[in-house]
Amino acid sequence: MxxxxxxxxxxxxxxxxxxxxxxxxxxxxxxxxxxxxxxxxxxxxxxxxxxxxxxxxxFVGRPSPIFHAQNLSEKYGIDIYLKREDLNHTGAHxxxxxxxxxxxxxxxxxxxxxxxxxxxxxxxxxxxxxxxxxxxxxxxxxxxxxxxxxxxxxxxxxxxxxxxxxxxxxxxxxxxxxxxxxxxxxxxxxxxxxxxxxxxxxxxxxxxxDFQSIIGNEAKVQFEEMTGKQPDNLVACVGGGSNAMGLFTAFLNDENVAIHGVEPAGRGLDVEGEHAATLTLGEPGVMHGFKSYMLKDKEGEPQEVYSVASGLDYPSVGPQHSYLKDLGRVQYGTVDDKEAIDAFFELSRLEGIIPAIESSHAVAYVFKLAKQGLKGSVLINLSGRGDKDIDFVVNNYGQDYGITSTL
Known part of the structure; x- marks a missing residue:
């Protein structure tokens, strides 16, 4: 395609x-x-x-498939689908x-x-x-x-x-x-x-x-072929926001599709420098050559940020995300470190898929939405696989999940 x-x-x-x-x-x-x-x-x-x-x-192996996560769907009472960008050559979008x-x-x-x-x-x-x-x-x-x-x-x-x-x-x-x-x-x-x-x-x-929009272009056709309709909800993690824009772009004019971006709450939204929730707590500003929402310190400079996911700790965000936030077309929420790591293990152990910690934020947000009563189908952009994160997760969180030794 x-x-x-x-x-x-x-x-x-x-x-x-x-x-x-x-x-x-x-x-x-x-x-x-x-x-x-x-x-x-x-x-x-x-x-x-x-x-x-x-x-x-x-070379890449596209189109990446969509997978119906039946075990998670049964547990949470909604139909959860994964756009498998983790299966691309090099392991991510x-x-x-x-x-x-x-x-x-x-x-x-x-x-x-x-x-x-x-x-x-x-x-x-x-x-x-x-x-x-x-x-x-x-x-x-x-x-x-x-x-x-x-x-x-x-x-x-x-x-x-x-x-x-x-x-x-x-x-x-x-x-x-x-x-x-x-x-x-x-x-x-x-x-x-x-x-x-x-x-x-x-x-x-x-x-x-434009280069990333192939994700949504594929997904729109694939989901229709699988289910006979479009997804009710889209969910993707947002740092700079490329994987999210890749999925969202093809669906922006589909008013019946709700779209959710997920930012890192890190160790907590109430402590400056301990999160990277730019769209949630930031304000317009200029850095790195463009104007967008950004997190600022008291001097108006880029604020120090943090996330357990190395790909999400950025104090600004893509300008189109800021535009979509102001329009209200995309709703942006947050997931903290613990929620992301819980989702990392839950997806691994219920579906046999080890996700990147970045992608785990999107998975965790779907769990949160389901508990809040979300209905219908959800397509998550599983933007990357977790090979890169295994040692870090096991060394820092393994004992909490029954892993007592590293390999």
Missing amino acids: KNSFEHTLPNEEGYFGEYGGSFIPPQLETIMEEINQSYQNCRQDPNFQDELARLYKH KINHCLGEALLAKKMGKKKIIAETGAGQHGVALATAAALVGLECDIYMGEVDIAKEHPNVVRMHILGATVVPVSHGRKTLKEAVDAAFEAYLQDPVTQLYAIGSVVGPHPFPMMVR
């Missing part, structure tokens, strides 16, 4: 309502316009779309846009792609895509996440990428973005900064959304 690159937003300046845009140093303006024009050419190029479709099918960005970089004559990563899934996917198309690859990653997501760091090294440790601040995702952006500023001509979510200056929120 080819991607549909037909969307009405953002406008030509990159805005979704009041959010988005391009707040960048003057030396990047020409480069960013070049990226935008190259992408516009590619999205209209049948050869580019055919090559991407070929790689999605034969990130490969969808990384292939697109790598092909774009190659067409633009770039020599290297650079990026940030939190949980490591974007880093692994980009290193994979770089190896495939023949580009150098630098991945910036906070030292905390390097220790926490060690299996993914090893994968990146095996694939030939250079992993650059980031040692300032909280040494997690926000700092990795800062470091990657600084490196990009030093040489925007031979490098492409392959942003890892629907964030950043225009055209990246649009571009990553």
Whole structure:
């Protein structure tokens, strides 16, 4: 199935309502316009779309299936379905846009792609895509996440990428973005900064959304074939928000489909710096080249954030999510660390599927909604698998779930 690159937003300046845009140093303006024009050419190029479709099918393994989680459905009294992005090559949805960005970089004559990563899934996917198309690859990653997501760091090294440790601040995702952006500023001509979510200056929120929209395009057809109708509810976790926009986009005009995004409440919403619930507690602001909801400290700077899921601890969010929140089209809720880890084990032990901790937030939110009386069917975007998280979960939470030793 080819991607549909037909969307009405953002406008030509990159805005979704009041959010988005391009707040960048003057030396990047020409480069960013070049990226935008190259992408516009590619999205209209049948050869580019055919090559991407070929790689999605034969390299990634798309379409990813939808699975009816019957055991969980019986327990919670609603029909729970999983869009299995965890089954993609490299183990998550990130490969969808990384292939697109790598092909774009190659067409633009770039020599290297650079990026940030939190949980490591974007880093692994980009290193994979770089190896495939023949580009150098630098991945910036906070030292905390390097220790926490060690299996993914090893994968990146095996694939030939250079992993650059980031040692300032909280040494997690926000700092990795800062470091990657600084490196990009030093040489925007031979490098492409392959942003890892629907964030950043225009055209990246649009571009990553377009590449990820294959998730919802597939799901809409698959769910209809399975059930004879569309899902009553969609649920996906939201950090930057790429997997969520990937699922949501195809259904935004379907008024009978309720849509839920799930943010990390971390250790608690009442303590500053102990959560990353941007849409829940943030306010509009500008960081990393775009305007969106963000969590601010007393000086108006990006607030320190935290989540047990390394891919969700970001103090801003994709601008289209902010627009959809204000419209009321998507409802955004939260799940804390304990709820996410409980869901991690429950999905593993009732359905035989070990999810990424990021995806576990979406699963946990469905359990919460079911207990609150939600009716009908729910399609969860299971955005990634939990291989990367196993050691961390067992070492930090294993005893609480009957695991007394590590492997």
